[in-house]
Amino acid sequence: MSVDKDTVKKIARLARLDVPEERQEQIAGELQAILSWIEELSEVDTANVEPLASVTGHSLPLRVDKVTDGNKVDDILANAPEQASGFFVVPKVVE
Amino acid sequence: MNSYLALTATQARAALQNKEISATELTNAYLSAATATEALNNYVCMTADKALEMAAASDKRIADGTAGPLEGLPVGVKDLFCTKGVATTACSAILKGFVPEYESSVTSQLWSDGAVMLGKLNCDEFAMGSANETSVFGAAVNPWSAQGGDDLAAGGSSGGSASAVAAGAALLATGTDTGGSIRQPAAFCGVVGMKPTYGRCSRWGIVAFASSLDQAGPFTRDVADSALMFASMAGHDAKDSTSADASLPDLQAALQASVKGMKIGIPAEYVMDSMDEAITKLWQQGQDWLVEAGAELVPISLPHTRYALPTYYIIAPAEASSNLARYDGVRYGTRIEAGHSLDDMYEATRAAGFGDEVQRRIMIGTYALSAGYYDAYYLKAQQVRRLIKDDFDNAFTEVDAILTPATPTAAFPLGVKQDDPITMYLNDVFTVPANLAGIPGISVPAGFSDSGLPLGLQVLSGAFQEDTLYTVAACLEKQAGFAGQPPRHAAMINQ
Numbered sequence: 001m002s003v004d005k006d007t008v009k010k011i012a013r014l015a016r017l018d019v020p021e022e023r024q025e026q027i028a029g030e031l032q033a034i035l036s037w038i039e040e041l042s043e044v045d046t047a048n049v050e051p052l053a054s055v056t057g058h059s060l061p062l063r064v065d066k067v068t069d070g071n072k073v074d075d076i077l078a079n080a081p082e083q084a085s086g087f088f089v090v091p092k093v094v095e
Numbered sequence: 096m097n098s099y100l101a102l103t104a105t106q107a108r109a110a111l112q113n114k115e116i117s118a119t120e121l122t123n124a125y126l127s128a129a130t131a132t133e134a135l136n137n138y139v140c141m142t143a144d145k146a147l148e149m150a151a152a153s154d155k156r157i158a159d160g161t162a163g164p165l166e167g168l169p170v171g172v173k174d175l176f177c178t179k180g181v182a183t184t185a186c187s188a189i190l191k192g193f194v195p196e197y198e199s200s201v202t203s204q205l206w207s208d209g210a211v212m213l214g215k216l217n218c219d220e221f222a223m224g225s226a227n228e229t230s231v232f233g234a235a236v237n238p239w240s241a242q243g244g245d246d247l248a249a250g251g252s253s254g255g256s257a258s259a260v261a262a263g264a265a266l267l268a269t270g271t272d273t274g275g276s277i278r279q280p281a282a283f284c285g286v287v288g289m290k291p292t293y294g295r296c297s298r299w300g301i302v303a304f305a306s307s308l309d310q311a312g313p314f315t316r317d318v319a320d321s322a323l324m325f326a327s328m329a330g331h332d333a334k335d336s337t338s339a340d341a342s343l344p345d346l347q348a349a350l351q352a353s354v355k356g357m358k359i360g361i362p363a364e365y366v367m368d369s370m371d372e373a374i375t376k377l378w379q380q381g382q383d384w385l386v387e388a389g390a391e392l393v394p395i396s397l398p399h400t401r402y403a404l405p406t407y408y409i410i411a412p413a414e415a416s417s418n419l420a421r422y423d424g425v426r427y428g429t430r431i432e433a434g435h436s437l438d439d440m441y442e443a444t445r446a447a448g449f450g451d452e453v454q455r456r457i458m459i460g461t462y463a464l465s466a467g468y469y470d471a472y473y474l475k476a477q478q479v480r481r482l483i484k485d486d487f488d489n490a491f492t493e494v495d496a497i498l499t500p501a502t503p504t505a506a507f508p509l510g511v512k513q514d515d516p517i518t519m520y521l522n523d524v525f526t527v528p529a530n531l532a533g534i535p536g537i538s539v540p541a542g543f544s545d546s547g548l549p550l551g552l553q554v555l556s557g558a559f560q561e562d563t564l565y566t567v568a569a570c571l572e573k574q575a576g577f578a579g580q581p582p583r584h585a586a587m588i589n590q
Binding site for chain 2: 037
C-alpha cells in the first residue's frame with residue numbers, strides 16, 4: 001500500500017477538502033508516514049475478536065417517538081452565513 | 096489581591112460561606128490576574144461583565160442562604176464547550192463568529208451550582224494537538240519556564256485551561272480529554288487534571304472530536320478541588336445517548352480514605368526507553384510513597400499497550416472525519432464562495448477554515464473509512480481496541496488502581512515538535528489507553544525535572560470507580576507535598 005498524489009486527490013474529494021495540486025505530493029508523504037506507523041497493528045492476532053465500537057456496555061436508550069423540542073427557527077438560523085425567508089441559502093444546485 | 100488567589104476552591108468556598116470574602120472580590124481578583132498574565136495567551140475571550148453579573152448573583156444567594164456547591168467560584172471554560180451568547184470557536188477559523196443559542200450540559204450544571212464564568216480558554220483546533228499550537232489564536236504558553244529558557248508548551252489540547260489554572264488566571268477550568276488532552280497539559284503545568292469514566296459527563300453541547308473517546312473533566316489546583324468540580328460536572332443527561340445513568344461514589348469520603356491494603360498495579364509495558372530519567376525516578380518515588388502509606392504494589396502486564404497509539408490514530412481521525420463533516424459553510428461559521436457548485440463551496444470553505452493538523456486527521460480518517468480500506472484499518476483498530484480494554488479488565492481483577500507516569504517528558508519548548516506529526520503523537524503514549532478503555536485517569540503534580548519543571552504521576556482505576564482514583568491521588572498529593580508555583584506567575588501578578 002502506498003499513498004500517491006492520485007490517492008490524495010481521491011481522499012480530498014471524499015472529504016470535501018480543496019487540496020491544491022502543489023501540496024498533494026507533500027500530503028501524500030505525510031499520510032504515508034502515518035499509515036506506515038499504523039501498519040504495526042497488522043502484527044496483532046485479532047482472529048475471532050469482536051470489534052469494540054463503544055465502551056458503555058449498554059445499548060442505545062430508546063424514548064417515546066414524540067416531539068420534545070422545536071419552534072426555534074430564529075435560533076437555528078441565527079448563525080447562518082446566508083438566509084432568506086426562514087431558509088438557509090446555498091449556491092444553486094440544479095441548473 | 097494575592098491573598099484571594101492563594102485560596103484553593105475548597106478554601107474559597109469556606110471563606111465565601113463565612114462571609115470573609117465576597118464572590119465579587121474573588122472574581123475581580125481573578126479578572127485582574129487574567130489580564131496581568133495576558134501574555135500567556137490562555138484566554139481567547141474574557142467575559143468580565145458576565146462574570147461580575149454572575150458574581151453579584153452569587154453574593155445574593157450566599158446572603159440568602161441558597162448557595163450552591165460551587166457558589167461564587169470563578170471558572171474558565173475551554174473554548175470547546177458551547178456557551179449561550181458567548182462566541183465558541185473550538186479555536187478554529189471555520190467557527191469564526193459562531194455564537195451558540197444554547198449552553199452545554201456540563202457548563203449549565205456548573206452555573207446552576209453557582210460557578211462564575213470568567214471567559215473561554217485556548218485549546219488546540221478541535222482539540223487536535225498536544226501543545227496547543229494548532230489553535231487559530233496561537234499557542235497558550237506554559238507559566239513555567241526553565242531558567243532563562245524559551246517559552247514552553249502548556250500541552251494540549253486543553254493548554255489554555257492548564258496554563259490559566261497554573262498561572263492563577265482561573266481558580267477552576269473545564270477541559271476535554273480524547274487521548275490525554277486534560278492529563279498531559281495538567282502534568283506540563285503542575286496542576287491536577289482528571290478524565291472521568293466515559294459517560295460520566297454529558298457530551299451534549301461540547302464540540303465533538305471523537306465521540307467514543309471524548310470526555311469532559313476538571314482542571315484544579317489540588318485533588319480536593321478536583322473532586323468538588325467533578326461532582327458538579329458529572330451526571331446523567333438524556334440528551335447524550337452515551338451518558339451513564341450511574342450514581343456518583345462518595346468522593347468526600349474517598350479523599351479521606353487510606354490506601355492501606357490497596358493493591359496498586361505497576362505495568363511493565365510503561366517502561367519506555369524514551370522516558371526522561373527524572374520521570375523514571377519520580378515513578379519509583381510514587382511507588383515508594385504508596386508503599387509507605389500501606390498500599391501493596393503488584394507488577395502487572397498490559398500487553399497491548401504499544402498498540403494503543405496506532406489504534407487511537409485510526410479511531411480518533413475516523414470519528415473526527417465523520418463529526419467534522421458538518422462544517423460545510425451552510426448553517427454556521429465561515430463560508431467561502433468559490434466556483435459554481437455547492438461542492439466547490441464546501442471544498443473551498445473547508446480548505447480555508449480547517450488548519451493543517453485538522454485537515455491531516457480528516458484525510459487519515461476518510462482514508463481509513465473508505466471503500467477497500469475499512470476492514471484493514473478501522474475494523475482492525477476496533478478489534479485491537481477490545482484487546483486493550485481486555486488488558487485493563489484483567490488487570491482490575493487483581494488490582495484496585497494503576498500507577499504510571501503522566502507523560503514521557505516534561506514540557507518542551509514551543510515550536511520544536513511541529514515538523515513531525517508522529518513525534519507529537521508520542522506525547523500521549525501513557526494517556527491514550529485510558530480513553531480507548533473508557534476508564535478514568537488523573538494526573539497529579541508530584542515532582543520536578545532536572546531543569547525545575549513540574550512532572551505528573553497518573554493514576555488509573557476501573558470504570559466508575561473515581562472514588563478509588565481520588566483516594567490514591569490524595570495520598571500521592573500528600574506524600575509529594577507539591578507546593579510549586581510557576582515563577583513567572585508570581586512575577587506577572589506582582590507587577
